[in-house]
Amino acid sequence: MKVRLNLYTRFERFWHWFQAFLIIFLLVTGFEVHGSCKIFGYANACSWHNLAGMTLLVLTAFAIFWHLTTGQWRHYRPSFENIQKIIAYYLVGIMRGEHHPFHKSEECKLNPLQALSYLFLKVVLMPLQLGSGLLYYYYNDWLNWGWAARLDGVAFLHTAMAFAVLLFLAVHIYMSTTGGTLFSYTQSMITGWEEVDNGIMNEEKSPIR
Amino acid sequence: MDVKGLNYSCTSCHVTKAHQISGRCYSQPAPNKHQLALPKDDGERLACESCHSRSPHKKAELLNHHTDKVACQTCHIPSYARGGVFTKMWWDWSTAGKFDETGKAIVKKDEYGNLLFHSKKGDMGWALDVEPEYGWYNGSMSYFRASDKIPQGIEKIEINSLKGDYEDPKARIFPFKIMRGKQPYDPENRTLVIPYLAGKKGTGAYWGEYDWQKAAAVGMREAGLPFSGKVDFIESDMYWPITHMVAPKEQALSCEACHSRNGRLANLDGFYLPGRDRWPWLDRLAWMALGLTLLGLLLHGGLRFISSGRKKGGQS
Numbered sequence: 325m326k327v328r329l330n331l332y333t334r335f336e337r338f339w340h341w342f343q344a345f346l347i348i349f350l351l352v353t354g355f356e357v358h359g360s361c362k363i364f365g366y367a368n369a370c371s372w373h374n375l376a377g378m379t380l381l382v383l384t385a386f387a388i389f390w391h392l393t394t395g396q397w398r399h400y401r402p403s404f405e406n407i408q409k410i411i412a413y414y415l416v417g418i419m420r421g422e423h424h425p426f427h428k429s430e431e432c433k434l435n436p437l438q439a440l441s442y443l444f445l446k447v448v449l450m451p452l453q454l455g456s457g458l459l460y461y462y463y464n465d466w467l468n469w470g471w472a473a474r475l476d477g478v479a480f481l482h483t484a485m486a487f488a489v490l491l492f493l494a495v496h497i498y499m500s501t502t503g504g505t506l507f508s509y510t511q512s513m514i515t516g517w518e519e520v521d522n523g524i525m526n527e528e529k530s531p532i533r
Numbered sequence: 534m535d536v537k538g539l540n541y542s543c544t545s546c547h548v549t550k551a552h553q554i555s556g557r558c559y560s561q562p563a564p565n566k567h568q569l570a571l572p573k574d575d576g577e578r579l580a581c582e583s584c585h586s587r588s589p590h591k592k593a594e595l596l597n598h599h600t601d602k603v604a605c606q607t608c609h610i611p612s613y614a615r616g617g618v619f620t621k622m623w624w625d626w627s628t629a630g631k632f633d634e635t636g637k638a639i640v641k642k643d644e645y646g647n648l649l650f651h652s653k654k655g656d657m658g659w660a661l662d663v664e665p666e667y668g669w670y671n672g673s674m675s676y677f678r679a680s681d682k683i684p685q686g687i688e689k690i691e692i693n694s695l696k697g698d699y700e701d702p703k704a705r706i707f708p709f710k711i712m713r714g715k716q717p718y719d720p721e722n723r724t725l726v727i728p729y730l731a732g733k734k735g736t737g738a739y740w741g742e743y744d745w746q747k748a749a750a751v752g753m754r755e756a757g758l759p760f761s762g763k764v765d766f767i768e769s770d771m772y773w774p775i776t777h778m779v780a781p782k783e784q785a786l787s788c789e790a791c792h793s794r795n796g797r798l799a800n801l802d803g804f805y806l807p808g809r810d811r812w813p814w815l816d817r818l819a820w821m822a823l824g825l826t827l828l829g830l831l832l833h834g835g836l837r838f839i840s841s842g843r844k845k846g847g848q849s
Binding site: 357358360365366367370371418420467474475480484485487490491494495500501502 | 584593595598601662702707787788789792793794803804807808809810811815819822823826827830834836837840841
């Protein structure tokens with residue numbers, strides 16, 4: 325049975341889209357600094373990249389606070405339950421018009437595969453990327469900190485992670501088209517409301533009112 | 534200089550004290566973090582930083598992040614020999630001593646009056662508006678001395694060579710004119726020779742008799758250095774730090790001059806320069822992974838599209 329749920333709160337939506345903008349902008353300016361493209365000019369790319377990076381750090385601080393205080397972090401607890409079914413759905417079931425084996429609810433709005441990949445993004449990719457970016461920014465102060473490292477290592481990590489984020493972004497955008505219609509997931513990320521199948525057949529009496 | 538503006542004379546920077554003219558490039562290290570040439574430090578003002586400080590860029594803090602590794606001159610002197618005055622780039626002594634059929638000195642000049650050949654001096658090359666060459670430089674040089682041996686198998690010597698590298702906290706990237714040429718040397722003893730150059734016929738002077746062997750024998754004897762009696766020529770480089778002819782700030786180098794794949798610092802290795810350096814295998818691997826991913830997604834999307842069409846077709 326289809327029900328309409330308000331899954332994404334106002335802050336979460338703001339955070340998601342602002343972060344999306346910043347990450348895409350950081351990728352474009354970052355790859356210009358890397359020498360892969362020419363769009364804004366090196367000087368602009370470099371200073372705007374720094375500005376966007378610092379903004380993302382602040383936004384992330386707010387997001388962490390939000391996750392902890394609202395208990396939303398619970399959605400990202402890793403679980404491997406039914407993960408094979410979900411993978412099988414995306415590989416085969418989706419072609420056959422089967423229903424998604426996972427049923428979203430306000431208590432659990434991310435399917436295990438989704439939760440795992442977001443968790444990886446949040447606790448591995450983003451910390452490494454923001455951390456190496458911050459270190460990179462303070463390159464001139466390393467000697468004052470008594471840290472005689474070379475730029476190579478940090479630059480390598482920052483570049484490699486940027487590619488990883490780009491890969492994530494490509495898959496993430498594609499996955500957003502796998503809802504009821506091509507844009508239904510995107511729409512619910514804008515409005516907050518999503519029409520979900522609660523897994524209860526229409527014929528049966530719903531225990532939830 | 535800059536008559537309508539600051540109207541500087543030489544001594545505005547080259548301050549003299551008790552007949553000592555300040556000048557840093559040759560004998561003293563360029564200013565660094567611990568040795569800033571402020572008047573209070575040594576009573577002499579001669580570095581850019583003496584007046585401008587180490588963080589002179591007010592509107593672009595990012596540029597101030599460069600001053601520990603990049604000398605002011607590197608960006609602010611985009612080229613030398615500007616303003617229509619030629620600079621000598623090449624001096625080949627090996628071709629000197631040739632005269633015309635009547636035995637008179639040959640003098641060749643280009644259309645601007647630059648000397649291209651003279652029987653007394655050999656071939657010369659000139660240039661205008663020259664892009665400097667860059668090197669790590671901590672303010673000290675080592676010099677090739679008259680007694681130093683030229684190593685076997687070397688086709689070119691550095692008359693002076695730069696000290697410092699990326700790891701040296703006192704070294705910064707600095708612009709240089711490299712004066713190139715060919716010098717007489719002793720191929721047996723493998724040393725440069727000191728020829729006796731200007732003198733009358735009969736003294737052995739090169740400009741008197743045009744005989745390198747005789748000129749070198751006299752010069753080396755005077756210098757008290759061994760000489761085998763043979764003279765050949767070897768190419769030489771000499772580094773001249775570029776520090777004058779600072780351009781108006783609008784003409785300073787842009788970031789891309791160095792932060793690009795084939796920029797001015799393309800040959801300066803040993804450190805990571807954003808925009809120039811990358812790990813080609815990482816880039817290749819990553820773009821390939823991205824390409825395969827997009828291909829996979831396209832395939833998946835295509836299959837979804839086809840299967841949804843078939844379902845609809847079946848239903849209707």
